[in-house]
Amino acid sequence: MKTKEKFNNLPHFIxxxxxxxxxxxxxxxxxxxxxxxxxADWKIGIGITLLCIGVVWFISYSSDYLIDETNQxxxxxxxxxxxxxxxxxxxxxxxILLYNKEEEVQWMxxxxxxxxxxxxxxxxxIKVIDAELYQLFHQSQDNEMRRVKWxxxxxxxxxxxxxxxxxxxxxxxxxxxxxxxKDEKFVFGNIIVDNYxxxxxxxxxxxxxxxxxxxxxxxxxxxxxxxxxxxxxDDDRFIAITNKRSLKKIEENNFDIINQIRERTYxxxxxxxxxxxxxxxxxxxxxxxxxxxxxxxSNLELALARGGDQVVVRAxxxxxxxxxxxxxxxxxRTRIRARMISQAxxxxxxxxxxxxxxxxxxxxxxxxxxxxxxxKISQMNNREAWIVLDPQQFSNDVNRIMQEIDKDPxxxxxIISPDQARELVSPQTLIVMVDVHRPSMTAAPALLKxxxxxxxLDHHRRGQEFPDNPVLVYMEPYAxxxxxxxxxxxxxxxxxxxxxxxxxxxxxxxxxIVDTRNFSLRTGSRTxxxxxxLQSNGADTVLIQKSLKEDxxxxxxxxxxxxxxxxxxxxxxxxxxxDDKVYNTVVAAQTADTMLSMESVDASFVVTKRxxxxxxxxxxxxxxxxxxxxxxxxxxGGHLSNAATQIxxxxxxxxxxxxKEVINPNKVKEGE
Numbered sequence: 001m002k003t004k005e006k007f008n009n010l011p012h013f014i015x016x017x018x019x020x021x022x023x024x025x026x027x028x029x030x031x032x033x034x035x036x037x038x039x040a041d042w043k044i045g046i047g048i049t050l051l052c053i054g055v056v057w058f059i060s061y062s063s064d065y066l067i068d069e070t071n072q073x074x075x076x077x078x079x080x081x082x083x084x085x086x087x088x089x090x091x092x093x094x095x096i097l098l099y100n101k102e103e104e105v106q107w108m109x110x111x112x113x114x115x116x117x118x119x120x121x122x123x124x125x126i127k128v129i130d131a132e133l134y135q136l137f138h139q140s141q142d143n144e145m146r147r148v149k150w151x152x153x154x155x156x157x158x159x160x161x162x163x164x165x166x167x168x169x170x171x172x173x174x175x176x177x178x179x180x181x182k183d184e185k186f187v188f189g190n191i192i193v194d195n196y197x198x199x200x201x202x203x204x205x206x207x208x209x210x211x212x213x214x215x216x217x218x219x220x221x222x223x224x225x226x227x228x229x230x231x232x233x234d235d236d237r238f239i240a241i242t243n244k245r246s247l248k249k250i251e252e253n254n255f256d257i258i259n260q261i262r263e264r265t266y267x268x269x270x271x272x273x274x275x276x277x278x279x280x281x282x283x284x285x286x287x288x289x290x291x292x293x294x295x296x297x298s299n300l301e302l303a304l305a306r307g308g309d310q311v312v313v314r315a316x317x318x319x320x321x322x323x324x325x326x327x328x329x330x331x332x333r334t335r336i337r338a339r340m341i342s343q344a345x346x347x348x349x350x351x352x353x354x355x356x357x358x359x360x361x362x363x364x365x366x367x368x369x370x371x372x373x374x375x376k377i378s379q380m381n382n383r384e385a386w387i388v389l390d391p392q393q394f395s396n397d398v399n400r401i402m403q404e405i406d407k408d409p410x411x412x413x414x415i416i417s418p419d420q421a422r423e424l425v426s427p428q429t430l431i432v433m434v435d436v437h438r439p440s441m442t443a444a445p446a447l448l449k450x451x452x453x454x455x456x457l458d459h460h461r462r463g464q465e466f467p468d469n470p471v472l473v474y475m476e477p478y479a480x481x482x483x484x485x486x487x488x489x490x491x492x493x494x495x496x497x498x499x500x501x502x503x504x505x506x507x508x509x510x511x512x513i514v515d516t517r518n519f520s521l522r523t524g525s526r527t528x529x530x531x532x533x534l535q536s537n538g539a540d541t542v543l544i545q546k547s548l549k550e551d552x553x554x555x556x557x558x559x560x561x562x563x564x565x566x567x568x569x570x571x572x573x574x575x576x577x578x579d580d581k582v583y584n585t586v587v588a589a590q591t592a593d594t595m596l597s598m599e600s601v602d603a604s605f606v607v608t609k610r611x612x613x614x615x616x617x618x619x620x621x622x623x624x625x626x627x628x629x630x631x632x633x634x635x636x637g638g639h640l641s642n643a644a645t646q647i648x649x650x651x652x653x654x655x656x657x658x659x660k661e662v663i664n665p666n667k668v669k670e671g672e
Contacts, residue, residue: 030055095155095168099126103137112168115153137166147171183245186287189228189278190300191219194308196236199270211270215261222257226250244280247313255311255323262309273309275300282315291316305462307477307640320464322629325640338485341474342492345455348472349381352430352453356421358388358443360436362585362611363398365547366481369511370434370457372405372504373486375414380495386414388421388443393611395586396554397514400547401507408503418444425450432457435482437475438465438637457482459515461628463637477639480527483511487530502538509539510547517593521641554587561591561606571600572625572663576607579652583608585616589644592620603627605663607656614646615655633662 030052038045095112099105103126113121119129127134136148142161147154150168154175158167193199193215200208216232223230227246231239242250258274265272277300281287299312302320306312310324349355355378359367371387378385394402406412416424425431425447432455439445448454454470459479479485487508490500500508512531516523519531535541561583565575573595577583588606595604603621610616617634619627621641628643636645647655 093170095166095170097166097168099164099166101164103127103134105129106164115151147175183243183248185244185280186289186292187240187242187244187247187278187280188289188292188296189240189242189276190296191230191238191240191274191276192300192304193236194273194275194304196272199265199272203270207270211272214265214268215272218261218264219257222260240276240278247278247280251313251321251323258309258311258324275303275308276311277301277303278311278313280315282318302462302464305473305475305477307461314464322632325461325626325629335488338488339492341472342489343494344472345377345474345489346381346493348430348453348455349378349383352383353426353428354424355383355385355430355432356388356425356447356451357385357432357434358421358447359434360438360441361390361443362393362395363389363443364395364435364511364586365397365401365507365514366483366511367435368398368401368405369481369483369504369508370486372411372507373483373490373500374432374434374457375411376500376504377486377489377493380493384414386416386421386424388418388447389415390417390443393443395584396551397547397549397586400549401510401543404543404547405503405507408501411503418447421447422450427451427453429453430455433467434486435459437467437473438463439467440465457485459485460638461640463632478522478524480522480524481512481515483508483515484527484530487512487533488526490533500534500537502540505534505537505539506543509534509541510544513544514548515642522639550590554584554590557583557587558591558594561587561608562594565595567600568660568663571602572605573598573601573603574605574607574656574659576652576656577609579609581609582611585610585618588616588618592618596620596622605659607652607659609652610646612646614648615650615652616646617644617655617659619643619645630659630662634658 034045034049034052037048093111095115096109097105097112098107104123105121105126106123108116108121116129121129126137133150136150136157137159140146140148140157140159142159145156145158148157149155153170153172156169156171159165160167200211203211212235219230219238222228223240226249227242228250229241233239255276258276262271262273277296277298279292279295279299281292295314295316299314299320303310303312306322306325310322312320312322314320355374357371357374357378359371368389371389375385375387389402391402405415421444427450429451430453431447431451433439433442433448434457436442437456437458437460439448442448448467452469452471454467455472456467456470456475458475459477459482460475461477462475474485476485509531512527512534513519516527519527531539561575561577564577565573567573575591575595588608592604592606595601595606603619603625605627606618608616608618617631617636619631619638619642621627623641626640628638628640631638631643631645634645634647636643638644647658650658
């Protein structure tokens, strides 16, 4: 009976059929052997029987010993495991917290308790004990390890909600090593004085030396203060080397050196502005110094393309961060550059089989005028050109001018839809983007993948999104409009037999008028020169005014929008439409312009639902506020005083809330 109890205490795998069945078979075989030997010879049978009894007794004795030793081993092992579990929960350097369904702390091991000090923990809710831990607790997913920061410590955190356990492994030491490694990452920067040559060209040697000394001293002091190695490599160029920690400090101060240089030199009557491009290696791999320097130069070029007086910081596969850009770009383009662009464009057209021209979706007057201008230049160089437009995206004013354009059969037959354009494009086709440089905003983004010959002509400040390897880029953010830029190109075309006709001149002048708000914004001497050229070629200002007339419904819509106007930060005005009502983009833009004419409005924002279902924001300012940087934070872009964006999968109310968050009273002024 005692043996049976011992046997029953054995693990189940020892009592399994795989062991019992072979033992039973052996016993049956022994019995058969005994019977057979008795049949053969009873004397041998007796001997075999005695031998089998001895073997069975020995096995029984050995089994009893085996059962005792096995049970003792299992008992010792179970004790050691349980003791090890208890020791691990108490002494192992992993925090363990048990909680119930009400999120009350039921138990906590001593290792984790030291992080709470002498606070009363047991039986209290996690939310009451530590709000920060409670927030981390609800941000984590079940059975998913994630790194969290709790207080001054970093942890690997795992929650098993089904059994109510939280595990916290302190990795502060390793996290700090990682942070230190990141902080010491190599940072390279290019710095250029935007207008150095213009500022010193009329100075004598003494004044020029004073300017150089002042500039060097200011930048050197800034570099010493921020742990930056600075080297002057040319009169107007510097290189900077630092680490990620120092760059973070400089970014927190919004690269204040560019404001200091601009403001102090302005007071001393030799205004200078700086542009900078900084880059660094983002990954943990070995730093590729060549790639970092290349990207820093690309960032500098982006800053210059956006008008200068700003800083662009970006690592590879990372969104750019912009600082500065508070001033309206000065008119810096030269006739020489316009001539070079005109000649380069002429060569590209001649060496292409055809030309496809397109602007941004939902075209405005500037897109229509620019497209007609490039089509005329292509015609002057004996190349067929097609304009890609979608009639369903026309606003009222564009519809009116298009009705006049349709009266010219030579132009009308060259206007095609995006689907028709796909059938025409070949690898040798020249695609010209006008009044836009972001592929996703063009009338037919798919066309850009069908040809490697892409030209960008635009007057907006350059954003991050840009075509891959364009063959020619002419971006002048200080120009009033793209129509103005293209008008200048006519003067330098070698074949000017076919002069621009009346409707082409009218459309291009309309583009300038609309973008400058009747020559009141972003207007320079070159703008009036372009307008004069178009006027001399038959531009019909009466037709322009007729095209720009608004109907009663549009006027009432604008008045309805204005009735919702509210002020933010005293002088920023926001109006919004309804979620179930679609507003034309022109109505939104006109409403934003109208708001600027009102007293105490320095910047205006109009939030409405667009025809494509997205929520659009039209932003305008008189120059005191940089609405471009505000729109860029919401995925858009534009100019300092004229910008916009479109947001998907959101309501008007939600977008207004997002806008208010971006235009924080402490940050919105001048786009800081």
